[in-house]
Amino acid sequence: MLTARALSLISKRAISTSVCVRAHGSVVKSEDYALPSYVDRRDYPLPDVAHVKQLSASQKALKEKEKADWSSLSRDEKVQLRRIQFNESFAEMNRSTNEWKTVVGLAMFFIGFTALVLIWEKHYVYGPIPHTFDCDWVAKQTK
């Protein structure tokens, strides 16, 4: 909205997301971030909406069964009801990843590559070091 207002100051044509979406509305879906949405967040345990909005026929039947005595629900049905409300469990959403291995690996790779570049540079670019670095010269210097 802000973009539309800002750009309409510059040009007469209104160039905004809503216009583009309206043109391609048959194939593209855009989120309205102002509406309540579902989130899997450790610090927001009760999301504003359920995970599944449109219930299938079997899910609708299950919801009807839920209105009766719960002891008649099997374990799988209870899990299915939970999966309608929630996407990931806390254990699932808090799981650790192996991303760090990729990061450390890439870092070490590039450090190693840099080392190769420096070796090449020392051999092909730099001249000899001054003679004052010879062992006996340094021994005479260091009293």
Place this chain on the structure above:
Amino acid sequence: AYPSQLGLQDASSPIMEELMNFHDHTLMIVFLISSLVLYIITLMLTTKLTHTSTMDAQEVETIWTILPAVILILIALPSLRILYMMDEINNPALTVKTMGHQWYWSYEYTDYEDLCFDSYMVPTSDLKPGELRLLEVDNRVVLPMELPIRMLISSEDVLHSWAVPSLGLKTDAIPGRLNQATISSNRPGLFYGQCSEICGSNHSFMPIVLEMVPLKNFEDWSLSMI
């Protein structure tokens, strides 16, 4: 000095001793603050706890305003003390003048007779075994030790800076201006320094070497140089 040295060179003048102690004091404060900040950062990055609501933090804001001000005062007071100490009256026994050129220093001892000479760096290929590369000069500045000496520093062309770290000296050599420094060495020996203001292609190759000797040796040397 020694290879891979990290700290300041050993102090050879009273002012440099003061500066070393001040540096220890200030560096300790800096290390404490840095390690505290580093620790807090690691705490922030390694917690699963979150707090997303806006907060009011009057108490801690007061503390982290007052405490840095106190720390700064604790740094400023010794610093100013040393600054004023450098400008104390000290009745120099001798006045020497040095002029910076591109790319060498010239020295003038004109209190009694006219003794002037240039001091060029010894090229690496001409060094005698055991001499220090890029630091040795052909004519050293011989001075009497344990006496306050006035050094007047200026330049004949561009900006240079006359520096001898182990005596705590660094004074800019500015064309058209006379700057004064006081040299006072605790002990005899050779004290090396390098030009400390960029002055062209050979800025790194115009060192300074002070040879501090007993007064008798200094008198003999100056007689031999005239």
